[in-house]
Amino acid sequence: MKKATEPRQSTRRDQILDVAARLFQKGYRATSLDDVAAEIGITRPALYYYFNAKEDILAAIYERAVGALIDRAAPIFASKLAPDVLLCRLVQVHVRTMLKEQPIVRVFFQEKDSLGVDASRSVKAKEVAFTKMMAATVRAGQRQKLFRPGNPELVVNAILGMLIWLYQWYRPERHVAQEIEDVFCGLLIKGLVVSGSVEISPAVFERRQGSG
Amino acid sequence: MKKATEPRQSTRRDQILDVAARLFQKGYRATSLDDVAAEIGITRPALYYYFNAKEDILAAIYERAVGALIDRAAPIFASKLAPDVLLCRLVQVHVRTMLKEQPIVRVFFQEKDSLGVDASRSVKAKEVAFTKMMAATVRAGQRQKLFRPGNPELVVNAILGMLIWLYQWYRPERHVAQEIEDVFCGLLIKGLVVSGSVEISPAVFERRQGSG
Numbered sequence: 001m002k003k004a005t006e007p008r009q010s011t012r013r014d015q016i017l018d019v020a021a022r023l024f025q026k027g028y029r030a031t032s033l034d035d036v037a038a039e040i041g042i043t044r045p046a047l048y049y050y051f052n053a054k055e056d057i058l059a060a061i062y063e064r065a066v067g068a069l070i071d072r073a074a075p076i077f078a079s080k081l082a083p084d085v086l087l088c089r090l091v092q093v094h095v096r097t098m099l100k101e102q103p104i105v106r107v108f109f110q111e112k113d114s115l116g117v118d119a120s121r122s123v124k125a126k127e128v129a130f131t132k133m134m135a136a137t138v139r140a141g142q143r144q145k146l147f148r149p150g151n152p153e154l155v156v157n158a159i160l161g162m163l164i165w166l167y168q169w170y171r172p173e174r175h176v177a178q179e180i181e182d183v184f185c186g187l188l189i190k191g192l193v194v195s196g197s198v199e200i201s202p203a204v205f206e207r208r209q210g211s212g
Numbered sequence: 213m214k215k216a217t218e219p220r221q222s223t224r225r226d227q228i229l230d231v232a233a234r235l236f237q238k239g240y241r242a243t244s245l246d247d248v249a250a251e252i253g254i255t256r257p258a259l260y261y262y263f264n265a266k267e268d269i270l271a272a273i274y275e276r277a278v279g280a281l282i283d284r285a286a287p288i289f290a291s292k293l294a295p296d297v298l299l300c301r302l303v304q305v306h307v308r309t310m311l312k313e314q315p316i317v318r319v320f321f322q323e324k325d326s327l328g329v330d331a332s333r334s335v336k337a338k339e340v341a342f343t344k345m346m347a348a349t350v351r352a353g354q355r356q357k358l359f360r361p362g363n364p365e366l367v368v369n370a371i372l373g374m375l376i377w378l379y380q381w382y383r384p385e386r387h388v389a390q391e392i393e394d395v396f397c398g399l400l401i402k403g404l405v406v407s408g409s410v411e412i413s414p415a416v417f418e419r420r421q422g423s424g
Contacts, residue, residue: 084405085415110322138404147404154387154395155404161377162370169369183366189416191403192350192359192367193296203297204401 013050015040017064020057021104028058028111058111059119065101065108066126072097077133083141087159088185090134094163095181098170105167134159159188225262227252229276232269233316240270240323270323271331277313277320278338284309289345295353299371300397302346306375307393310382317379346371371400 019039023031033054037047051057072093081089098105115123134156141147162184170180231251235243245266249259263269284305293301310317327335346368353359374396382392 082415087404088416141404146406148398148402148406150395150398151391154392155399157377157381158374158396158399161374161380163373165369165373165377168373175366179363180366183362184370185416186360186362187367187370187400187403189403189405190360190407191399191401192299192353193401194358194360195402195407203294204300204397 013060014064016047016050017057017061017104021061021107024058024061024107024111025103028054028107028114033057055114055116055119058107058114059116059123061104062108062115062119062123063126065097065104066123066130068101069094069097070126070129073130073133077137083137083144083146084189086137087134087141087188088181090130090137091159091163091184091188092181094130095166095177095184098163098166099172099177102170102172109164109167131156131160162187225272226276228259228262229269229273229316233273233319236270236273236319236323237315240266240319240326245269267326267328267331270319270326271328271335273316274320274327274331274335275338277309277316278335278342280313281306281309282338282341285342285345289349295349295356295358296401298349299346299353299400300393302342302349303371303375303396303400304393306342307378307389307396310375310378311384311389314382314384321376321379343368343372374399 016036020031020036023035023039031054033047033051034044036054036057037044040047051060073090076089076093077086079086101108112120112123135152138147138152138155138159142149142152166180228248232243232248235247235251243266245259245263246256248266248269249256252259263272285302288301288305289298291298313320324332324335347364350359350364350367350371354361354364378392
């Protein structure tokens with residue numbers, strides 16, 4: 001657990017990934033290994049010591065980001081929290097990981113098609129692992145009658161959308177992690193409408209005929 | 213209003229956009245105007261009658277999709293509904309538009325960088341128009357004390373993430389529009405936790421020190 005909260009060790013390998021992610025942001029296809037080496041100020045052979053191809057750097061960027069998410073989420077998931085607390089902790093871990101992995105995150109969601117087959121499979125497996133933690137949490141809440149009923153797959157998709165889309169709008173100078181987590185958690189747990197004080201309009205949950 | 217719910221007129225221009233969107237899905241860069249013409253079974257000059265360049269087709273695909281969203285959302289927004297009902301109607305319109313605009317939607321979110329400056333500005337303006345409707349709805353709900361307080365910008369970003377991410381997971385053979393809308397609306401309005409029946413764990417909304 002300690003490992004996850006410590007600042008990342010700044011190894012040469014990590015440095016290469018950081019620089020490459022920053023360059024890839026401006027365009028993965030347009031960036032060469034030479035660009036990466038030049039930006040760091042090392043020779044191309046020195047870069048080759050770590051990575052043989054641009055695709056390998058991209059794969060390593062993905063592995064590091066999604067690996068960090070799972071490393072942080074797994075012990076929380078294993079810690080037997082109540083489903084509502086657990087859900088908010090998983091939300092928190094996802095938000096914090098995305099903010100920590102800036103600027104990798106934008107590349108992450110835009111260049112998936114550029115990943116090789118093996119890397120793609122490995123990244124996908126870790127993403128699925130997080131999705132499964134979320135799904136198990138939602139199901140546990142529903143089983144305990146703490147959460148409302150509703151297709152858990154759709155609920156999880158809704159939550160993941162909320163979490164992932166952050167990469168499109170987050171600006172470090174404008175947004176604070178804690179506030180993002182509180183808004184997300186509040187929406188998911190309690191919803192927008194103040195319960196008790198005002199009735200929810202019945203029309204909200206009526207079947208709407210002839211629409212769409 | 214009637215226009216929005218009628219099936220789209222299948223003009224040659226719309227046909228070109230539909231076919232191009234389908235081909236662009238497999239790769240915008242790899243698709244040529246010749247590919248589009250061949251797939252429809254028209255000559256390249258016949259295609260040129262409608263579009264001069266691949267970029268123009270892409271721009272028209274964007275304009276059609278986001279234009280359809282605004283055409284449907286604007287009259288609903290203008291109809292003086294209560295904020296909770298309005299929010300759910302806007303959610304519904306967004307879901308229905310995305311499902312109707314399949315397979316354009318994936319191209320929409322993946323090829324934005326390929327849009328020209330003018331097209332990009334025009335599309336952005338329509339997206340902002342929808343975001344503003346959402347933001348005004350959230351603010352109205354908060355002003356009326358129907359909605360909980362909370363940074364409206366973050367609330368809207370959360371909602372848009374939930375709505376937009378659908379393009380990544382929606383499968384027509386697996387998901388039903390009505391159920392998606394109900395899950396989204398239920399989450400946003402009432403949240404996951406059954407209010408009254410079980411207390412929300414206090415830890416959910418406690419400040420978490422030393423984490424992340």
